[in-house]
Amino acid sequence: MSPYEVLPAELRDAKAIAELHAASLRAAFQGIVPEEQLDALAPATREAKWRQAIEFAEPQVHVAVQGDTVVGFVGFDRSRDPKTKPADGEIWSLYVHPDHWGKGVALQLWEAAEEGLEDEGCTTVSAWVPLRNDRALRFFEHQAGFKRDMKTARTTAWGAVRIEEVRAKRSLG
Template identity: 60%
Template sequence: MPSIQVRPATLRDAKAIAQIHSLSVQAAYEGIVPQAQLKAMSPEKSQAYWREAIEYCEPQVHVALEDDRIVGFVGFDRSRDEKSRPTTGEIWAIYAAPTHWSKGVGLALWDAARDGLQEEGCTTVTAWVPLRNERAMRFHELAGFKREMTTAKTAVVGGCKIEEVRLQRPLP
């Protein structure tokens, strides 16, 4: 199996990131978000967001590559939560192409994000994960994140309300 390489994203990567984001959301949220809303989440709608994120480094975006093909991405930066400490980082988004789930892509992206957050002086990291997204919940918990159940809130994904919870872990 080819190894996964991770590098900072460039503007040329925005289209591939948007495509992976769309495919991954559609697969990950199947049964959680109605099919009509999932189909409406097109790559064209998120490509501008990812171009801007890459251009302004908010969040920082890295891509995972297998044989020079983008197979996943992660967006990370300081926490967006209002009352968080300046040393708290956040995984804003982490997705692998569904064809590459359980193949080490997420771990490679997590390693890159963790290293980047540590370089920024972060001592803890958080992520918001839908309670019903068992795959994402399991991934984060295997990476050492713990649920903060008192943070549960309702978010809107594709026009549908879902419950999500913040997970947190220290950065060594």
């Protein structure tokens, strides 16, 4: 039995989600994004965003908790990409605190999102994954069953740094 429980996020979780989001980004992008930009990832600026997402369920947000501690979260909903069908879902974000990497938390979060997307009538799901984030690519491909769609590669600016992303996609159901 897993020591983690996945639940719909509540407004009181917004601060913990923001802190976890910043900590996970710092760890995942160490050596890819300059230190000063990683240091500027202030949880306070993210808390309002997550509070709004939880309040309006856009995206839907679930948290993984161990006891009373939020150790991961997933945001999912319909795809934001242009020209997608109403049955196309998207993992908007999936982050786990670095202390809990490799312990099955991401898979539990993915399974909750998969169920939520199926309940919404989605038949496919995609996620944008940075090409230099080997851990995220391995998770989506090897554990969650996504396939890279290299025709969809795009570049996202993160300050002065360019991050190459690729859409990973899979069927639901």
